[in-house]
Amino acid sequence: MIHLEICSGTACYVMGGGALLLLAEELPADLAGQVLVTGSPCLELCRNPLGDRKAPFVKINGRIHSSATVESVIEALREARDED
Amino acid sequence: MDSRFLDIACSQIAKHGQRVYGDSFLSRKSPGGQHAVAVLSDGLGSGIKANVLSTLTSVMALKSVTEAVSPEHTAQLIFRSLPVCSERKINYATFSIVELKGMEKVQLVEYENPQALIFRGSSLFTNTRLETIPARKDIGRGVMTTTCFDAQVGDRIIMLSDGVTQAGLGTKSFPLGWTLKAVRQFIAGMLTDDPDISSRELAEKVTREGLKHDVYTAKDDISCSVTYIRHPRHLILVTGPPFHPEQDELFAMQVKNFDGPKIVCGGTTAMILSRQWAVPLKVVLSRRCSTLPPESKMEGATLVTEGILTLARVSEILCSKDSLWKQESDPAQKIVARLLDADRITLLVGTKINEAHQDPNLPQELDIRRNVMKRIARELKDSHLKDVELTYM
Numbered sequence: 117m118i119h120l121e122i123c124s125g126t127a128c129y130v131m132g133g134g135a136l137l138l139l140a141e142e143l144p145a146d147l148a149g150q151v152l153v154t155g156s157p158c159l160e161l162c163r164n165p166l167g168d169r170k171a172p173f174v175k176i177n178g179r180i181h182s183s184a185t186v187e188s189v190i191e192a193l194r195e196a197r198d199e200d
Numbered sequence: 201m202d203s204r205f206l207d208i209a210c211s212q213i214a215k216h217g218q219r220v221y222g223d224s225f226l227s228r229k230s231p232g233g234q235h236a237v238a239v240l241s242d243g244l245g246s247g248i249k250a251n252v253l254s255t256l257t258s259v260m261a262l263k264s265v266t267e268a269v270s271p272e273h274t275a276q277l278i279f280r281s282l283p284v285c286s287e288r289k290i291n292y293a294t295f296s297i298v299e300l301k302g303m304e305k306v307q308l309v310e311y312e313n314p315q316a317l318i319f320r321g322s323s324l325f326t327n328t329r330l331e332t333i334p335a336r337k338d339i340g341r342g343v344m345t346t347t348c349f350d351a352q353v354g355d356r357i358i359m360l361s362d363g364v365t366q367a368g369l370g371t372k373s374f375p376l377g378w379t380l381k382a383v384r385q386f387i388a389g390m391l392t393d394d395p396d397i398s399s400r401e402l403a404e405k406v407t408r409e410g411l412k413h414d415v416y417t418a419k420d421d422i423s424c425s426v427t428y429i430r431h432p433r434h435l436i437l438v439t440g441p442p443f444h445p446e447q448d449e450l451f452a453m454q455v456k457n458f459d460g461p462k463i464v465c466g467g468t469t470a471m472i473l474s475r476q477w478a479v480p481l482k483v484v485l486s487r488r489c490s491t492l493p494p495e496s497k498m499e500g501a502t503l504v505t506e507g508i509l510t511l512a513r514v515s516e517i518l519c520s521k522d523s524l525w526k527q528e529s530d531p532a533q534k535i536v537a538r539l540l541d542a543d544r545i546t547l548l549v550g551t552k553i554n555e556a557h558q559d560p561n562l563p564q565e566l567d568i569r570r571n572v573m574k575r576i577a578r579e580l581k582d583s584h585l586k587d588v589e590l591t592y593m
């Protein structure tokens with residue numbers, strides 16, 4: 117099972133993270149059933165400068181993804197699945 | 201005296217086809233909340249003209265009673281200054297004024313409105329001193345009634361416009377209208393079923409029932425106001441982490457020990473409480489609202505939401521004058537519903553600067569927690585007559 121943690125905190129939300137929350141309800145067929153989606157009130161990444169990594173943030177199996185979009189997250193989820 | 205709170209609310213429905221209410225309701229509490237005045241006035245006719253007449257009357261009544269002129273004298277003042285309809289020889293506006301002094305001494309002055317209903321618990325209270333005098337000798341009509349009594353916790357004073365008592369007039373089911381007697385029975389039923397019903401809810405139940413009798417096309421302006429003397433309901437809303445992280449523990453204790461519903465706005469704030477209380481915090485991803493970040497759940501907190509975006513929306517809803525309680529599905533609406541149900545509200549604002557919002561790429565708007573909270577406090581106090589305590593930590 118892949119764990120996808122989506123940040124729904126203010127900084128991530130205003131930077132476009134709101135759209136990512138859709139992933140909790142809809143995943144492409146090839147990923148459905150293989151991903152556990154949870155939310156986080158703030159992944160605490162927004163306040164610690166991470167170089168040029170920017171909100172919105174998600175974590176996939178604990179690994180940080182920045183500037184996340186629905187497409188980039190789906191891609192990263194597939195990678196994580198294939199790594200397993 | 202036992203601790204008392206005045207819950208004052210009014211519900212209005214405009215006559216069908218009119219954009220404004222022909223009835224006008226105003227109320228004001230003294231700064232400490234010990235004294236209060238509420239006025240319901242019904243202007244002749246409907247629409248703008250009626251609205252101007254009733255507003256004029258209620259503003260005058262409110263101002264005068266607030267300036268310590270007795271309701272009786274105030275009534276005379278209104279009679280002297282407001283015109284009489286030249287054709288129909290009637291006053292341009294009817295009114296009811298209720299004044300509460302020290303949360304106890306009630307004086308009710310009524311002119312040509314349906315008689316106000318006084319309930320003690322769920323039964324009609326009639327043990328009052330009543331005095332009726334001819335109101336306007338000049339036009340030789342109308343009586344003014346003055347009612348005095350000592351209020352107890354659990355008493356309600358309900359003022360109605362004739363749009364309520366005459367609702368359904370001429371229909372098969374209500375040839376004589378809803379009538380004061382039937383309205384009284386309806387309210388008694390409501391109070392038996394739900395003895396703690398808030399003023400807002402009760403007033404809305406009455407006007408909606410009136411509208412139903414009018415077959416959903418209001419034939420007149422329908423207004424009902426409720427003044428309810430009860431024990432205060434407390435609520436706390438916290439947002440923002442304390443300025444010094446060493447205060448986190450104290451902050452968490454203070455929130456935990458608060459006796460009443462607890463609303464937490466802000467991810468970091470919620471995380472501090474979750475850590476200190478040692479309870480899990482979970483974002484609710486299902487049933488999302490599309491315009492605000494989702495709610496979270498945490499044992500010990502009534503409601504957990506995101507911070508500034510949600511609070512900005514709360515302030516917007518509180519400031520907008522139209523119906524506030526339409527849908528309670530989004531987190532901001534839920535907060536508003538809770539706030540409006542409480543009497544004494546503690547707003548605890550943490551002042552730690554949110555590093556996240558110092559990012560120049562983020563909208564500036566985000567750094568305004570304090571201002572938003574000030575606005576919410578002001579709106580709750582001024583427009584919704586709540587006791588509000590705003591503290592920074």
Ligand code: FES
Nearest residue numbers: 123125128159162
């Ligand atoms: S809001 Fe997403 S990491 Fe803080």
